[in-house]
Amino acid sequence: MAVAPEKPRIYEGTRIPSPTPTLLAIPEELRDSEDLLQVNFGPNHPSTHGVLRLIIDLHGEDVVGLEAVIGYLHTGFEKNMEAKTWWKAITYPERIDYLSFQNNELVFVLAIEKLLELEVPEKATWMRMCLAELNRIHSHLVWLATAALELGAISMFWYCFRERDSILDLFEMVCGTRMHTRYFQAGGLAEDIPRGFFPEARKFADWMPKAVDDYERLVDQNEIWLERTKGIGLLSAEDALALGQSGPVLRGSGVEWDLRRAEPYLAYDQVDFDVPVYFNGDVWDRYKVHMDEMRESTRIIAQCLDRLEGMEGQPWIADDRKVVLPPREELHTSMESLIHHFKIVTEGYRVPEGEVYVTVESPRGELGCYVVSDGGPRPWRVKFRAPSFVALEATATCMRDALVADLIAIVGSLDTVMGEVDR
């Protein structure tokens, strides 16, 4: 663990409330106070990143009690996936976390492939990595845009959405849709990479580091931004681990843990990148982690493009006709292909019996997918370990000694997407 010994401790001991770790109870001496004010924050509030509801008890400007209420966006994805074939269920995960759709799709596809023991062509692996990193930048940009907007930095929103739009243009070029692409299939990719993708992606990879510099110039010296982020929402490394935090929240608290480095999937062991770690565990450090990660993602994208450009003409999907759709042109000439196409689309493919837990590093942290198969054409059980769900558990700990205005900054810095929290 990279909890640097020379760094001062963020705070002594633990700040996790007891006995309920996610519930900040009003202190004993204030319980009968007449100055208490209970405020219902959300679920329909522009700063709640969706439909989070917080019941907060205020004593003056101090937040003395807090309870997070979730479930307003519960749509039953996991239940629905049990009723769909594996083939159709791939469309669901990307809608769970609508900002990191590509990573969510990836984790489910990886789980299916692990059960099928399916080999994926090299080209598909590298393209998946490229799109997953583009998606990470996309997600971080939306985070930065909205979190800054909530703290009053409105111009940040326009600049971030400019870059976000060029990422979505890239997705549109490759997959045909801007979000929720369903481009990853069990076995590889749905289509070959279009020709025009590389020059456009290069242009983006050259531009993106300059854009991140611009964002930093916009707010890093801004007194309001500094005041509202530094030393706010403290979370020590020990508390972050105990609360199961992952991703930028964990790395902002001084724990060097990134699944791309620690448990490499795809080809992350073959690319060169750094894992940014900051040690103060406040909103500012989480912001810095996000900024550095965007730069690192750009580096990974450039390396992916280098590799992919040399793979012209290689297969982009595994050659397994029991799982993978036959090539379109064969459908006109081969009866066998037509039957397979029909069977895969209507009945779906069967996945061997077993249970797997697959993880990827999504923009928000450890995204896990626990899948049980009974050997049939439909999943028996799908469970997502949603990093946003876990991040919200840290709200009560981060809100110790906080003012009501800090609430916006803290909830924003935990980077939650309510679609994923409620699933």
Next chain:
Amino acid sequence: MVDHPARLLEVCTHLRDAEGFNFLADIAATDYLDWGGRGVAGYIGNDGGRDLNRPGSQGLARLPEPKPKRFAMNYHLLRIPGGGRVRVQAWLDEDEPVPSVVEIWPTADWHEREAWDLMGIRIVGHPNLRRILMEDDWEGHPLRKDYPIGGEPVRFSGEE
């Protein structure tokens, strides 16, 4: 790794303190009601099964491995730093309680509430066991296999 629910706390404490699994990644509850009822899990292609000389023979049908009890609670643990994952599995009958692991990993709080809410696992010793995703007055546990999709009754106008 399979474990008896009564010894769950002991096993988990040992895993955290002695083996260094300080990070609880996930708790996934699974309902195995009617497991195998959908049919075969695959075919065995030997011992009088699949005969290559007889077209159309599929081999011996193999049913899914039977499960010991109806519910499984899966605790996915992770070691930071160092890496390494382990899955602790506790098998439960309907209404059989399982001890809460909130004391060991505080992050279990919401995971266990979710297991109670969606799967109806009775968790004992949880400080704040209430529904989390569904409304407080919801009836039933939606992720159970005997809970239908679209199970919410819809009243149409004009209906008595």
